[in-house]
Amino acid sequence: xxxxxxxxxxxxxxxxxxxxxxxxxxxxxxxxxxxxxxxxxxxxxxxxxxxxxxxxxxxxxxxxxxxxxxxxxxxxxxxxxxxxxxxxxxxxxxxxxxxxxxxxxxxxxxxxxxxxxxxxx
Amino acid sequence: xxxxxxxxxxxxxxxxxxxxxxxxxxxxxxxxxxxxxxxxxxxxxxxxxxxxxxxxxxxxxxxxxxxxxxxxxxxxxxxxxxxxxxxxxxxxxxxxxxxxxxxxxxxxxxxxxxxxxxxxx
Numbered sequence: 001x002x003x004x005x006x007x008x009x010x011x012x013x014x015x016x017x018x019x020x021x022x023x024x025x026x027x028x029x030x031x032x033x034x035x036x037x038x039x040x041x042x043x044x045x046x047x048x049x050x051x052x053x054x055x056x057x058x059x060x061x062x063x064x065x066x067x068x069x070x071x072x073x074x075x076x077x078x079x080x081x082x083x084x085x086x087x088x089x090x091x092x093x094x095x096x097x098x099x100x101x102x103x104x105x106x107x108x109x110x111x112x113x114x115x116x117x118x119x120x121x
Numbered sequence: 122x123x124x125x126x127x128x129x130x131x132x133x134x135x136x137x138x139x140x141x142x143x144x145x146x147x148x149x150x151x152x153x154x155x156x157x158x159x160x161x162x163x164x165x166x167x168x169x170x171x172x173x174x175x176x177x178x179x180x181x182x183x184x185x186x187x188x189x190x191x192x193x194x195x196x197x198x199x200x201x202x203x204x205x206x207x208x209x210x211x212x213x214x215x216x217x218x219x220x221x222x223x224x225x226x227x228x229x230x231x232x233x234x235x236x237x238x239x240x241x242x
Contacts, residue, residue: 050140
């Protein structure tokens, strides 16, 4: 089994960034994940994987949506995987990818509103 | 009044990235915002501003938390402002910054779970 989750997604969790100042360690871990999302190709890959039948896709399902080579797509998938946003598993010829919803939920929670932030017009 | 919001935060909104494939335009706009968050200093600035008394802060309130020069802090604030995540207003000597909660809410919604994404283990 080569199921690769990249990192432990439960290492800390979920106070809004607007609730209290982040520590340097928290900011570093979050920044890695946000940086992985800071590219249009990777964002589209993430949404294509999630929207694919069964919630998973191989590179062969994804290359048609981009004017990019297979190795370039694979590189972007690796960045997403190493950031802990997707996981992968090899089955025969192809590596299949799926989104890790708990990682997206973690980021979503971090961006969620806190009472102090919601009051400023 | 030099209130600078950076961009129109209502230009499109809020289906989860996992709900359906993003268009290239949507992915480009989102990636700019996520890329701005993809740096530990900028994430900490965002949380420090939001946590500051009154939900706003000037550079003079922020530099003490970092071993960085004022101009470097100002550069990071400019990136956050140009991405539409914070707004600013000059008052006498200082420029004051505050978080735009609707922008964070937009990103939070985009990362939120869709039924299809939540079913894959």
